[in-house]
Amino acid sequence: MTYTCVAGLGVSGTAVARVLAERGERVVVVEAVEGERQLAAAAELAMAGVETRFGEMTLPQGVDRLVTTGWAPHHPLIAAALAAGVEVVGEVELAWRLRPPHAAPWLALTGTNGKTTAVRMLTSILLAAGHKALAVGNVGVPVVRAVAEPYDALAVELSSFQLHWSSTLAPHAAAILNIAPDHLDWHGSMAAYAAAKGRVYERAGTVIFNADDPECARLAEPYEGAVGFTLRVPRSGQLGVVEDLLVDRAFVDDPVEAAEELATLADIRPLAPHNVANALAAAALARSLGVPSEAVRLGLRAFKPDPHRLSHVERVGDVDYIDDSKATNPHAAAAALSAYSSIVWVAGGQLKGADVDDLVRRAAPRLRGAVLLGVDRAAIAEALARHAPNVPVVDIAGQDTGVMDTVVTEAARLASPGDTVLLSPAAASLDMFPGYPARGEAFARAVRELRRRREH
Known part of the structure; x- marks a missing residue:
């Protein structure tokens, strides 16, 4: 009987422990935090015969395997397992190994930003094609629970952490959206982070890459027949954009001479x-599975974006207010800032050591004002002084969550009719808020309060 140690009582760790126990394996969970949620999870697992050890970060004696759900290689428990020659695998890798015969194909997707949106788009397209499909992985249901169910396809969002601990994963097709510096404290370097992302390609049946992103193109270069996607007119073997059409020149009978219309730009929300x-x-990814073009169009039309991703909150006084609180790093904020032509930018929070200089330099021509909040706002202010010295900047020093009313009031003062007030912080939120959703909700409440004041 295999004896497995599971690292942590999070959603994925709990799912791993339960699945392995159901298979008759001996399982012990190691958890540092003895909180209310963790105690409740441990009590449920105990009924399935799973032992939980709180507080101790030591490797239990005799374990054959350690399953981690995102812990870094330098964590003491992981380091101890590696030093003892105990195999360390991630939840995703374990799920791959536990697949039953004739399991659903995996369509895997990773990248620094946009993963959840793209995976949910993919799921919508698969459903439109009549497939029984599910979004799993770093979004939705843990993969280890989904693999035993009779799906036609799984849309699998993968983080760099999950990929680092995956060694035999072989998806039907794999795509990388983009690569930008992130999680460098976990991986140790940009090269190691990119290499972890690139692992998604190693055994993939079809390699799909962003041809407009040099790092993605570099990672895909060793793979013959890799399919690129681009915002430009596509070459043979690519998907791209022709005027207002999304066009496929890869998954067609004659990629050299033929192209197939998939959708229009009007089918994409937010555009x-x-x-x-x-x-x-x-x-x-869907086309690699043989999905017809009409299902792509219908799936994109049916897709409903998750909150806090370029969500339109209100129009107040001919100014649009947009919540993009999910932009927790400069790369994500750059994408949002490129979508609007005249912006009052609300930014700041925890930069986690990220450099905002290039972001501000590229965004400067679009900025009409900036309102800065959060612990690392000074770094953004300094970049604005260098690259956009004529843009008025308001510094909000308060650290309480109620400060968003002041932020929105100041942004409204800077905005003119036709402008967009864009909350796209380029930073994490935990210095002031429980998470990026709470930050976005605070912004939306403040905007609605602004509208109420103006109407009265």
Whole structure:
């Protein structure tokens, strides 16, 4: 009988422990935090015969395998397992190994930004084609629970953490949306982070890459027959954009001479360059499975974006207010800033060491004002002083969550009719908020309060 140690009682860790226990394996979970949620999860697992050890970050004696759900290689528990020669695998890798015969094909997708949106687009397209499909992985249901169910296809969102601990994963097709610096504290370097992302290609049946992203193109270069997607007119073997049409010149009978219309730009919501790239990646993954073009169009039309991703909150006084609180790093904010022509930018939070200089330099011609909040706002202010010295900047020093009313009031003061007030912070939110959703909701409440004041 295999004896497995599971690292952590999160959603994925709990699912792993339960699945392995159901298979008759001996399982122990190691969890550092003895909180209310963790105690409840441990009590449920105990009924399935799973032991939980709180507080101790030591490897239980005699374990054959350690399953991690995202812990870094330098974590003491992981390091101890590696030093002892105990195999370390991730939840995704375990799920791949536990697939039953004739399991559903995996359509895998990773990238620094846009993963969840693209995977949900892909799922919508698969459903429109009549497939029983599910979004899993870093979004939705843990993969280890989904693999035993009779799906036609799984749309699998993969993080760099999950890919780092995956060694035999072989999806039907795999796509990388983009690569930009992120999670460098976990991986140790940009090269290691990119290499982790690139692991998604190693055994993929079809390699799909962003031809407009040099790092994605570099990672795809060793793979013959790789399919690119681009916001430009596509070459043979690519998907791309011709005028207002999304066009496929890869998954057609004659990629040299023929092209097939998949959708129009009007079918994509919200319409922004990075979201067009998301749609092209989703379409390419679906087309690799033989999905017809009409299902791509219908799936994109049916797709409903998740909150806090370029969500239109209100129009107040001919100014649009947009919540893009999910933009927790500069790469994500750059995509949002490129979608509007005249912007009052609301930014700031925890930059986690990220450099905003290039972001501000490229966005400067579009900025009409900036309102900065959060612990690292000074770094953004300094970049604005260098690259956009004529843009008025308001510095909001408060650190309480109620400060968003002041932020929106100041943004409205800077905005003129036709402008867009864009919350796209380029930074994490935990210095002031429980998470990016709470930050976005605070912004939306403040905007609605602004409208109420103006109406009265």
